[in-house]
Amino acid sequence: MSQVQAPALGWDSRQRRWTAASTSDDWHPADIGGGELLIDPDTLDHFAESLGRRNHARPMAVYQPRTTQDVAALIRFCGRHGIRVAARGTQHSTGTQGLGADVHIDMRTMTAIHEVTDRSITADAGVTLRQLAETAWCHQRRLAGGTTGYTRLTSGGVLSVGGFSPGAWRDASLGEAALGAEVVIGTGEILDCGPTYNPWLWKVIRGGLGQFGIVTRIQWGLRPAPQLVTTRTRTFRDPTDLLTCARTLMHAGHDGVWARWQQPDQLELRVETHHHDDTADLPPLDGPPDSSLTLPYLDHVRLFDEHFYDPLIQRSWATWRKDWRDVLVDDTQIDGFLQAAFRAQRAHHFRSPGAIAILMPKSRRASTSALPLPAGDSERMWLVDWLLDDGGEDWDDMNAWAADLTVAARSVGAVAYHIGNITLKFDEHYRPAAPLIRELRDLVDPHALFGHGLWTETPSEPGSSTAGG
Numbered sequence: 001m002s003q004v005q006a007p008a009l010g011w012d013s014r015q016r017r018w019t020a021a022s023t024s025d026d027w028h029p030a031d032i033g034g035g036e037l038l039i040d041p042d043t044l045d046h047f048a049e050s051l052g053r054r055n056h057a058r059p060m061a062v063y064q065p066r067t068t069q070d071v072a073a074l075i076r077f078c079g080r081h082g083i084r085v086a087a088r089g090t091q092h093s094t095g096t097q098g099l100g101a102d103v104h105i106d107m108r109t110m111t112a113i114h115e116v117t118d119r120s121i122t123a124d125a126g127v128t129l130r131q132l133a134e135t136a137w138c139h140q141r142r143l144a145g146g147t148t149g150y151t152r153l154t155s156g157g158v159l160s161v162g163g164f165s166p167g168a169w170r171d172a173s174l175g176e177a178a179l180g181a182e183v184v185i186g187t188g189e190i191l192d193c194g195p196t197y198n199p200w201l202w203k204v205i206r207g208g209l210g211q212f213g214i215v216t217r218i219q220w221g222l223r224p225a226p227q228l229v230t231t232r233t234r235t236f237r238d239p240t241d242l243l244t245c246a247r248t249l250m251h252a253g254h255d256g257v258w259a260r261w262q263q264p265d266q267l268e269l270r271v272e273t274h275h276h277d278d279t280a281d282l283p284p285l286d287g288p289p290d291s292s293l294t295l296p297y298l299d300h301v302r303l304f305d306e307h308f309y310d311p312l313i314q315r316s317w318a319t320w321r322k323d324w325r326d327v328l329v330d331d332t333q334i335d336g337f338l339q340a341a342f343r344a345q346r347a348h349h350f351r352s353p354g355a356i357a358i359l360m361p362k363s364r365r366a367s368t369s370a371l372p373l374p375a376g377d378s379e380r381m382w383l384v385d386w387l388l389d390d391g392g393e394d395w396d397d398m399n400a401w402a403a404d405l406t407v408a409a410r411s412v413g414a415v416a417y418h419i420g421n422i423t424l425k426f427d428e429h430y431r432p433a434a435p436l437i438r439e440l441r442d443l444v445d446p447h448a449l450f451g452h453g454l455w456t457e458t459p460s461e462p463g464s465s466t467a468g469g
Contacts (some may be wrong), residue, residue, distance in 0.1 A: 010030050013026045013027075017059055017060060018037070018061050019041050028081065031076075031077055032070070032077050033067070033070035034065075034067070034073075035063050035070040035071075037061050037063050038061060038062045038064065038278050039060070043062050043451075047091075048113055050091055050094055050096065050320065051091055051093060052322045053320060053322065054094070054321055055095065055099055059102060060103060062104045063104070063106065063311050064108075065109060067110070068217065069190075071214050073188070074105065075138050078103060079186060079449060083102045084103070084449060086101035086105070087156065087210055089126065089154030092153055092157065093161070093442075095421045097453055098453055099453040105214060105279055107154055108126045109126060110216065112262070113125045116135060116139055118139070118141065119140075120179055121219070122158075122219040123137055123218065124217055125329065126155075127154070128151065128158065129143070129152075129155055130147070131436070132155060133147055134298065136225070137297065140225055141222040142176070142222065142301075143220055144177040144223045145163075145177025145178075146166075147165055148166075148174070149304040149358070150303060151304075151305055155218055155309050156215045158175075159178060160215060161207065161297060161417075162369065162371045163175060164360055164362065164383050164415065167258055169362065169363070170363055171363055172293075173206065173367065173371055175207055176366055176368060178219065178221065179200070179219040180192065180194030181194070181215050182216050183201060183205055183212070184213055186444055186445030186446055187451060194219075205370075209418055210451060211236045212440065213444055213445070226297050226337050227247045227275070228274070228278060228297065229272055230272070230282055230292060230298075231256075231271070231273075231292070232270075232273075232282070232292045234249050234286075235408040236267045237265055240335050245286045246361060254272070254273065257271055259271070260359070261355065261357035263349060264346070264349075308371045320352075322389045322390070323386065323398065325385075326385045327385075327414050327415065327417060328372075328414060329377030329381065329384055329409060329410075329414045330374045331372055331379070331380040331382065331410040332378050335413055336412070337408060337414070341405055341408070344405075348466075349398055349401055351394060351421060354387070355387065355398075356387050359385075361381075362382065362383055363423075370437070371417070372415040372429060375412075375413025375416065383417060406422055416429065417456070423456045424456060426455045430456075
Protein backbone atom coordinates (compact mmCIF):
# COMPACT_ATOMS: atom_id res chain seq x y z
CA MET A 1 0.00 0.00 0.00
CA SER A 2 1.46 3.37 -0.96
CA GLN A 3 2.17 5.95 1.73
CA VAL A 4 0.64 9.41 1.65
CA GLN A 5 3.32 12.08 1.81
CA ALA A 6 2.80 15.21 3.89
CA PRO A 7 2.31 18.31 1.73
CA ALA A 8 5.41 20.35 1.06
CA LEU A 9 5.68 23.48 3.16
CA GLY A 10 6.77 26.87 1.99
CA TRP A 11 6.70 30.53 2.97
CA ASP A 12 3.94 32.85 1.81
CA SER A 13 5.66 36.24 1.73
CA ARG A 14 2.44 38.19 1.40
CA GLN A 15 0.63 36.55 4.31
CA ARG A 16 3.91 35.98 6.18
CA ARG A 17 3.20 32.44 7.22
CA TRP A 18 4.17 28.86 6.43
CA THR A 19 1.66 27.10 4.18
CA ALA A 20 1.29 24.04 2.00
CA ALA A 21 2.23 24.23 -1.68
CA SER A 22 0.59 27.04 -3.61
CA THR A 23 0.66 28.37 -7.16
CA SER A 24 0.83 31.94 -5.87
CA ASP A 25 3.85 34.00 -6.89
CA ASP A 26 4.15 34.89 -3.18
CA TRP A 27 4.75 31.27 -2.17
CA HIS A 28 8.36 30.07 -1.87
CA PRO A 29 9.24 26.41 -1.32
CA ALA A 30 11.10 25.84 1.92
CA ASP A 31 14.68 25.35 0.79
CA ILE A 32 15.85 24.71 4.33
CA GLY A 33 18.06 21.61 4.19
CA GLY A 34 17.33 18.18 5.58
CA GLY A 35 15.81 19.12 8.95
CA GLU A 36 12.13 18.91 9.85
CA LEU A 37 9.89 21.98 9.95
CA LEU A 38 7.02 21.62 12.45
CA ILE A 39 3.94 23.82 12.50
CA ASP A 40 1.51 21.67 14.51
CA PRO A 41 -0.27 23.46 17.38
CA ASP A 42 1.10 21.26 20.19
CA THR A 43 4.72 21.91 19.19
CA LEU A 44 4.16 25.63 18.75
CA ASP A 45 2.40 25.88 22.12
CA HIS A 46 5.31 24.10 23.82
CA PHE A 47 7.84 26.54 22.37
CA ALA A 48 5.65 29.54 23.19
CA GLU A 49 6.70 29.39 26.86
CA SER A 50 9.88 29.96 28.80
CA LEU A 51 10.64 28.21 32.06
CA GLY A 52 9.33 31.26 33.91
CA ARG A 53 5.75 30.63 32.71
CA ARG A 54 5.08 34.36 32.80
CA ASN A 55 5.56 35.25 29.13
CA HIS A 56 3.96 33.79 26.03
CA ALA A 57 4.92 34.25 22.36
CA ARG A 58 3.99 31.54 19.88
CA PRO A 59 6.45 30.98 17.03
CA MET A 60 5.28 30.31 13.48
CA ALA A 61 7.36 27.15 13.21
CA VAL A 62 9.93 24.97 14.94
CA TYR A 63 12.86 23.59 12.96
CA GLN A 64 14.69 20.42 14.00
CA PRO A 65 18.08 20.26 12.25
CA ARG A 66 20.38 17.26 12.05
CA THR A 67 23.52 19.00 10.83
CA THR A 68 25.20 22.38 10.71
CA GLN A 69 24.41 22.50 7.00
CA ASP A 70 20.70 22.23 7.84
CA VAL A 71 20.99 25.24 10.13
CA ALA A 72 22.88 27.19 7.45
CA ALA A 73 20.22 26.42 4.84
CA LEU A 74 17.47 27.61 7.16
CA ILE A 75 19.33 30.84 7.98
CA ARG A 76 19.88 31.62 4.29
CA PHE A 77 16.18 31.09 3.56
CA CYS A 78 15.10 33.19 6.55
CA GLY A 79 17.52 35.94 5.58
CA ARG A 80 15.95 36.19 2.12
CA HIS A 81 12.46 36.53 3.59
CA GLY A 82 13.04 38.46 6.81
CA ILE A 83 12.04 35.60 9.13
CA ARG A 84 13.35 36.04 12.66
CA VAL A 85 15.19 33.06 14.18
CA ALA A 86 16.27 31.87 17.64
CA ALA A 87 18.05 28.76 18.85
CA ARG A 88 16.27 26.99 21.71
CA GLY A 89 17.65 24.25 23.90
CA THR A 90 16.02 23.07 27.10
CA GLN A 91 14.33 26.48 27.52
CA HIS A 92 15.84 27.06 30.95
CA SER A 93 15.65 30.86 31.03
CA THR A 94 12.69 32.48 32.76
CA GLY A 95 12.22 35.76 30.88
CA THR A 96 11.43 36.55 27.25
CA GLN A 97 14.80 35.33 25.92
CA GLY A 98 14.21 33.75 22.51
CA LEU A 99 10.44 34.26 22.56
CA GLY A 100 10.38 37.02 19.93
CA ALA A 101 11.44 34.82 16.99
CA ASP A 102 9.30 33.53 14.12
CA VAL A 103 11.17 30.22 13.88
CA HIS A 104 12.71 28.40 16.81
CA ILE A 105 15.57 26.04 16.05
CA ASP A 106 15.28 23.05 18.37
CA MET A 107 18.95 22.32 18.98
CA ARG A 108 18.16 19.15 20.94
CA THR A 109 18.17 17.19 17.66
CA MET A 110 21.89 17.90 17.16
CA THR A 111 23.47 15.45 19.61
CA ALA A 112 26.63 13.99 18.07
CA ILE A 113 29.85 13.76 20.08
CA HIS A 114 32.57 13.99 17.44
CA GLU A 115 35.90 13.59 19.21
CA VAL A 116 37.35 13.01 22.67
CA THR A 117 41.04 13.46 23.46
CA ASP A 118 42.96 13.94 26.70
CA ARG A 119 42.72 17.68 26.10
CA SER A 120 39.23 18.27 24.75
CA ILE A 121 35.79 16.98 23.80
CA THR A 122 34.07 18.22 20.64
CA ALA A 123 30.29 17.89 20.37
CA ASP A 124 27.17 19.32 18.77
CA ALA A 125 25.51 22.19 20.60
CA GLY A 126 22.48 20.05 21.48
CA VAL A 127 24.57 17.72 23.67
CA THR A 128 23.89 18.43 27.34
CA LEU A 129 26.51 19.23 29.96
CA ARG A 130 25.56 16.01 31.70
CA GLN A 131 26.29 13.99 28.54
CA LEU A 132 29.62 15.78 28.12
CA ALA A 133 30.56 15.08 31.75
CA GLU A 134 29.61 11.42 31.49
CA THR A 135 31.55 10.95 28.26
CA ALA A 136 34.61 12.74 29.64
CA TRP A 137 34.48 10.60 32.77
CA CYS A 138 34.81 7.46 30.63
CA HIS A 139 38.25 8.85 29.71
CA GLN A 140 39.03 9.85 33.32
CA ARG A 141 38.58 13.49 32.40
CA ARG A 142 36.30 16.30 33.51
CA LEU A 143 35.15 19.52 31.89
CA ALA A 144 37.84 22.11 32.56
CA GLY A 145 35.40 24.73 33.82
CA GLY A 146 33.18 22.30 35.71
CA THR A 147 29.43 22.10 35.14
CA THR A 148 26.43 24.14 36.13
CA GLY A 149 24.46 22.85 39.12
CA TYR A 150 21.68 21.64 36.84
CA THR A 151 23.42 19.68 34.09
CA ARG A 152 20.57 18.83 31.70
CA LEU A 153 21.21 22.05 29.78
CA THR A 154 22.33 22.05 26.16
CA SER A 155 25.99 22.96 25.87
CA GLY A 156 25.21 25.49 23.15
CA GLY A 157 22.71 27.24 25.40
CA VAL A 158 25.23 27.36 28.23
CA LEU A 159 27.90 28.87 25.96
CA SER A 160 25.44 31.47 24.68
CA VAL A 161 24.38 32.71 28.11
CA GLY A 162 27.81 32.25 29.70
CA GLY A 163 27.19 29.54 32.29
CA PHE A 164 28.67 29.34 35.77
CA SER A 165 29.93 26.38 37.77
CA PRO A 166 29.19 26.69 41.51
CA GLY A 167 32.51 25.47 42.87
CA ALA A 168 34.93 26.87 40.29
CA TRP A 169 35.93 30.09 42.06
CA ARG A 170 39.22 30.42 40.13
CA ASP A 171 37.29 30.72 36.84
CA ALA A 172 34.77 33.13 35.36
CA SER A 173 32.05 31.73 33.09
CA LEU A 174 32.05 28.24 31.61
CA GLY A 175 32.65 29.85 28.23
CA GLU A 176 36.22 30.54 29.30
CA ALA A 177 36.83 26.76 29.38
CA ALA A 178 35.75 26.26 25.75
CA LEU A 179 38.48 26.08 23.11
CA GLY A 180 36.57 26.81 19.92
CA ALA A 181 33.18 26.71 18.22
CA GLU A 182 31.40 26.44 14.90
CA VAL A 183 28.82 29.17 14.26
CA VAL A 184 26.26 29.88 11.55
CA ILE A 185 26.06 33.67 11.21
CA GLY A 186 23.15 35.67 9.81
CA THR A 187 24.24 35.31 6.18
CA GLY A 188 24.13 31.51 6.43
CA GLU A 189 27.92 31.32 6.35
CA ILE A 190 29.55 28.72 8.63
CA LEU A 191 32.50 30.13 10.59
CA ASP A 192 34.92 28.50 12.99
CA CYS A 193 36.13 30.68 15.82
CA GLY A 194 38.47 30.46 18.78
CA PRO A 195 41.15 32.43 20.61
CA THR A 196 43.38 32.59 17.49
CA TYR A 197 40.90 32.45 14.60
CA ASN A 198 38.02 34.89 14.25
CA PRO A 199 38.77 35.98 17.84
CA TRP A 200 36.27 38.85 17.61
CA LEU A 201 33.45 36.36 16.99
CA TRP A 202 34.82 34.05 19.67
CA LYS A 203 34.57 36.84 22.23
CA VAL A 204 30.97 37.78 21.53
CA ILE A 205 29.35 34.36 21.10
CA ARG A 206 30.34 33.40 24.65
CA GLY A 207 27.70 35.12 26.71
CA GLY A 208 26.36 36.79 23.56
CA LEU A 209 22.79 35.55 24.14
CA GLY A 210 22.41 34.19 20.61
CA GLN A 211 22.64 37.61 18.94
CA PHE A 212 25.65 36.79 16.78
CA GLY A 213 24.69 33.48 15.20
CA ILE A 214 23.65 29.92 15.90
CA VAL A 215 26.33 27.90 17.70
CA THR A 216 26.28 24.38 16.24
CA ARG A 217 29.44 22.71 17.58
CA ILE A 218 31.78 23.37 20.50
CA GLN A 219 35.20 22.12 21.56
CA TRP A 220 35.37 22.04 25.35
CA GLY A 221 38.60 21.83 27.34
CA LEU A 222 39.20 18.83 29.61
CA ARG A 223 41.32 18.22 32.70
CA PRO A 224 42.16 15.05 34.63
CA ALA A 225 39.20 14.09 36.82
CA PRO A 226 39.47 13.33 40.54
CA GLN A 227 38.12 10.01 41.70
CA LEU A 228 36.27 11.54 44.63
CA VAL A 229 34.82 14.85 45.76
CA THR A 230 34.18 15.59 49.43
CA THR A 231 31.73 18.40 50.19
CA ARG A 232 31.77 19.82 53.70
CA THR A 233 29.27 22.43 54.88
CA ARG A 234 29.24 25.13 57.48
CA THR A 235 26.12 27.05 58.50
CA PHE A 236 26.11 30.79 59.19
CA ARG A 237 23.48 33.22 60.41
CA ASP A 238 25.39 36.33 59.40
CA PRO A 239 26.38 37.00 55.76
CA THR A 240 29.58 38.82 56.69
CA ASP A 241 30.80 35.85 58.72
CA LEU A 242 30.12 33.56 55.76
CA LEU A 243 31.92 35.83 53.31
CA THR A 244 34.92 36.18 55.61
CA CYS A 245 35.18 32.40 55.94
CA ALA A 246 34.76 31.91 52.18
CA ARG A 247 37.59 34.33 51.43
CA THR A 248 39.85 32.59 53.95
CA LEU A 249 39.17 29.19 52.37
CA MET A 250 39.78 30.46 48.84
CA HIS A 251 43.05 32.01 49.98
CA ALA A 252 43.98 28.60 51.43
CA GLY A 253 43.41 27.03 47.99
CA HIS A 254 40.35 24.86 48.53
CA ASP A 255 39.07 23.37 45.27
CA GLY A 256 35.49 24.60 45.45
CA VAL A 257 33.85 27.31 47.58
CA TRP A 258 30.26 28.52 47.22
CA ALA A 259 27.12 29.08 49.27
CA ARG A 260 23.41 28.53 49.12
CA TRP A 261 20.53 30.10 50.98
CA GLN A 262 17.36 28.01 51.21
CA GLN A 263 16.25 28.47 54.81
CA PRO A 264 15.26 31.74 56.50
CA ASP A 265 18.13 33.29 58.48
CA GLN A 266 20.48 30.51 57.47
CA LEU A 267 23.31 30.47 54.92
CA GLU A 268 25.16 27.28 54.04
CA LEU A 269 28.79 27.46 52.90
CA ARG A 270 29.86 24.47 50.80
CA VAL A 271 33.53 23.57 50.48
CA GLU A 272 34.63 20.97 47.92
CA THR A 273 37.84 18.96 47.95
CA HIS A 274 39.00 16.82 45.00
CA HIS A 275 41.00 13.70 45.87
CA HIS A 276 41.80 10.22 44.60
CA ASP A 277 41.25 7.96 47.59
CA ASP A 278 39.11 8.08 50.70
CA THR A 279 42.09 7.92 53.04
CA ALA A 280 43.45 11.29 51.95
CA ASP A 281 43.72 13.96 54.62
CA LEU A 282 41.31 16.80 53.90
CA PRO A 283 42.61 20.36 54.25
CA PRO A 284 41.26 22.01 57.40
CA LEU A 285 38.29 24.33 57.39
CA ASP A 286 38.01 27.56 59.33
CA GLY A 287 35.93 25.77 61.98
CA PRO A 288 34.25 22.35 62.35
CA PRO A 289 31.94 21.24 59.49
CA ASP A 290 28.24 20.70 60.09
CA SER A 291 28.18 17.88 57.54
CA SER A 292 30.47 16.00 55.15
CA LEU A 293 29.66 13.94 52.07
CA THR A 294 32.15 12.05 49.87
CA LEU A 295 31.01 10.89 46.43
CA PRO A 296 32.60 9.51 43.27
CA TYR A 297 33.22 12.47 40.95
CA LEU A 298 30.40 11.71 38.50
CA ASP A 299 27.87 11.21 41.31
CA HIS A 300 28.95 14.60 42.64
CA VAL A 301 28.23 16.16 39.22
CA ARG A 302 24.74 14.60 39.19
CA LEU A 303 23.92 15.47 42.80
CA PHE A 304 22.05 18.73 42.26
CA ASP A 305 19.97 17.19 39.45
CA GLU A 306 18.96 14.09 41.36
CA HIS A 307 18.39 15.57 44.81
CA PHE A 308 16.98 18.99 43.94
CA TYR A 309 15.72 19.45 40.38
CA ASP A 310 14.48 15.96 39.53
CA PRO A 311 12.08 15.78 42.53
CA LEU A 312 10.79 19.25 41.65
CA ILE A 313 10.21 18.26 38.01
CA GLN A 314 8.20 15.26 39.20
CA ARG A 315 5.99 17.75 41.07
CA SER A 316 5.30 19.69 37.82
CA TRP A 317 7.80 22.40 38.74
CA ALA A 318 8.26 23.21 35.04
CA THR A 319 4.69 24.60 35.00
CA TRP A 320 5.13 26.89 38.03
CA ARG A 321 5.64 30.62 37.67
CA LYS A 322 9.18 31.72 38.46
CA ASP A 323 11.02 34.93 39.23
CA TRP A 324 14.77 34.55 38.79
CA ARG A 325 17.09 37.47 39.49
CA ASP A 326 20.76 36.93 38.66
CA VAL A 327 23.47 39.56 39.13
CA LEU A 328 27.26 39.89 39.28
CA VAL A 329 28.47 42.04 42.18
CA ASP A 330 32.00 43.30 42.85
CA ASP A 331 33.78 41.90 45.91
CA THR A 332 33.92 45.34 47.54
CA GLN A 333 30.10 45.60 47.43
CA ILE A 334 28.94 42.08 48.22
CA ASP A 335 29.04 42.34 52.05
CA GLY A 336 26.70 45.31 52.27
CA PHE A 337 24.45 44.05 49.49
CA LEU A 338 24.04 40.61 51.04
CA GLN A 339 23.46 42.07 54.52
CA ALA A 340 20.65 44.24 53.15
CA ALA A 341 19.07 41.28 51.34
CA PHE A 342 19.33 39.17 54.48
CA ARG A 343 17.60 41.82 56.58
CA ALA A 344 14.78 42.21 54.04
CA GLN A 345 14.00 38.50 53.61
CA ARG A 346 11.00 36.88 55.27
CA ALA A 347 10.33 33.24 56.08
CA HIS A 348 7.72 32.85 53.35
CA HIS A 349 10.17 33.92 50.62
CA PHE A 350 11.67 30.42 50.76
CA ARG A 351 8.45 28.55 51.50
CA SER A 352 8.30 26.94 48.06
CA PRO A 353 10.48 23.80 47.78
CA GLY A 354 12.07 25.19 44.62
CA ALA A 355 13.07 28.57 46.08
CA ILE A 356 16.82 28.95 46.59
CA ALA A 357 19.53 31.59 46.42
CA ILE A 358 23.05 30.70 45.29
CA LEU A 359 26.23 32.68 45.87
CA MET A 360 29.32 31.92 43.75
CA PRO A 361 32.69 33.69 43.88
CA LYS A 362 34.23 34.19 40.42
CA SER A 363 37.45 35.55 38.95
CA ARG A 364 37.18 38.85 37.11
CA ARG A 365 40.65 38.43 35.57
CA ALA A 366 39.66 35.10 33.99
CA SER A 367 36.80 36.68 32.01
CA THR A 368 37.49 37.13 28.28
CA SER A 369 33.94 36.80 26.93
CA ALA A 370 31.14 39.23 26.09
CA LEU A 371 29.58 39.02 29.55
CA PRO A 372 29.42 42.48 31.11
CA LEU A 373 31.29 42.75 34.42
CA PRO A 374 30.21 44.72 37.51
CA ALA A 375 31.59 48.13 38.36
CA GLY A 376 34.79 47.93 40.36
CA ASP A 377 38.26 46.53 39.88
CA SER A 378 38.48 43.77 42.48
CA GLU A 379 39.99 40.49 41.35
CA ARG A 380 36.91 38.72 42.69
CA MET A 381 33.24 39.16 41.83
CA TRP A 382 30.20 37.24 43.06
CA LEU A 383 27.34 35.74 41.10
CA VAL A 384 24.15 35.99 43.15
CA ASP A 385 21.16 33.98 41.90
CA TRP A 386 17.75 34.34 43.48
CA LEU A 387 15.73 31.46 42.01
CA LEU A 388 12.21 32.01 43.33
CA ASP A 389 9.07 30.21 42.22
CA ASP A 390 5.35 30.26 42.78
CA GLY A 391 4.58 30.67 46.46
CA GLY A 392 0.82 30.92 46.01
CA GLU A 393 -0.51 33.71 48.20
CA ASP A 394 3.04 34.91 48.83
CA TRP A 395 3.83 35.35 45.13
CA ASP A 396 3.33 39.12 44.95
CA ASP A 397 5.44 39.74 48.04
CA MET A 398 8.21 37.48 46.71
CA ASN A 399 8.18 39.40 43.42
CA ALA A 400 8.44 42.70 45.28
CA TRP A 401 11.42 41.41 47.31
CA ALA A 402 13.15 40.22 44.15
CA ALA A 403 12.51 43.55 42.41
CA ASP A 404 13.90 45.47 45.40
CA LEU A 405 17.01 43.29 45.35
CA THR A 406 17.51 44.09 41.67
CA VAL A 407 17.32 47.84 42.34
CA ALA A 408 19.73 47.49 45.25
CA ALA A 409 22.17 45.49 43.11
CA ARG A 410 22.15 48.09 40.36
CA SER A 411 22.78 50.85 42.90
CA VAL A 412 26.12 49.25 43.79
CA GLY A 413 27.21 48.70 40.17
CA ALA A 414 26.03 45.13 39.67
CA VAL A 415 25.24 43.83 36.17
CA ALA A 416 22.63 41.28 35.18
CA TYR A 417 23.44 37.72 34.24
CA HIS A 418 20.70 37.53 31.63
CA ILE A 419 18.96 34.18 32.24
CA GLY A 420 16.14 35.42 34.45
CA ASN A 421 13.40 38.01 34.73
CA ILE A 422 15.43 41.21 34.95
CA THR A 423 14.25 43.44 32.10
CA LEU A 424 16.99 45.32 30.30
CA LYS A 425 17.69 47.79 27.54
CA PHE A 426 20.47 46.91 25.10
CA ASP A 427 22.57 49.97 25.86
CA GLU A 428 21.96 49.66 29.58
CA HIS A 429 23.27 46.08 29.59
CA TYR A 430 26.36 46.61 27.43
CA ARG A 431 27.53 50.11 28.21
CA PRO A 432 30.16 51.35 27.69
CA ALA A 433 30.75 48.63 25.05
CA ALA A 434 27.27 48.95 23.47
CA PRO A 435 28.41 50.73 20.25
CA LEU A 436 31.04 48.08 19.53
CA ILE A 437 28.68 45.20 20.38
CA ARG A 438 26.07 46.70 18.06
CA GLU A 439 28.60 47.08 15.25
CA LEU A 440 29.68 43.44 15.55
CA ARG A 441 26.09 42.26 15.71
CA ASP A 442 25.20 44.17 12.57
CA LEU A 443 28.24 42.71 10.80
CA VAL A 444 27.24 39.08 11.40
CA ASP A 445 23.47 39.60 11.29
CA PRO A 446 22.78 41.97 8.39
CA HIS A 447 19.13 40.85 8.12
CA ALA A 448 18.41 41.34 11.87
CA LEU A 449 17.39 37.70 12.34
CA PHE A 450 18.70 37.14 15.87
CA GLY A 451 18.28 38.46 19.40
CA HIS A 452 14.56 39.23 19.44
CA GLY A 453 12.90 39.04 22.84
CA LEU A 454 16.06 39.93 24.76
CA TRP A 455 15.57 43.64 25.31
CA THR A 456 12.80 45.96 26.49
CA GLU A 457 13.60 48.18 23.51
CA THR A 458 14.67 46.92 20.10
CA PRO A 459 18.32 47.69 19.26
CA SER A 460 18.88 49.87 16.22
CA GLU A 461 18.51 48.24 12.84
CA PRO A 462 21.64 47.25 10.91
CA GLY A 463 23.45 50.30 9.57
CA SER A 464 21.74 52.73 11.96
CA SER A 465 23.94 54.96 14.09
CA THR A 466 21.24 55.70 16.67
CA ALA A 467 21.40 54.10 20.09
CA GLY A 468 19.31 51.02 20.42
CA GLY A 469 17.27 49.84 23.38
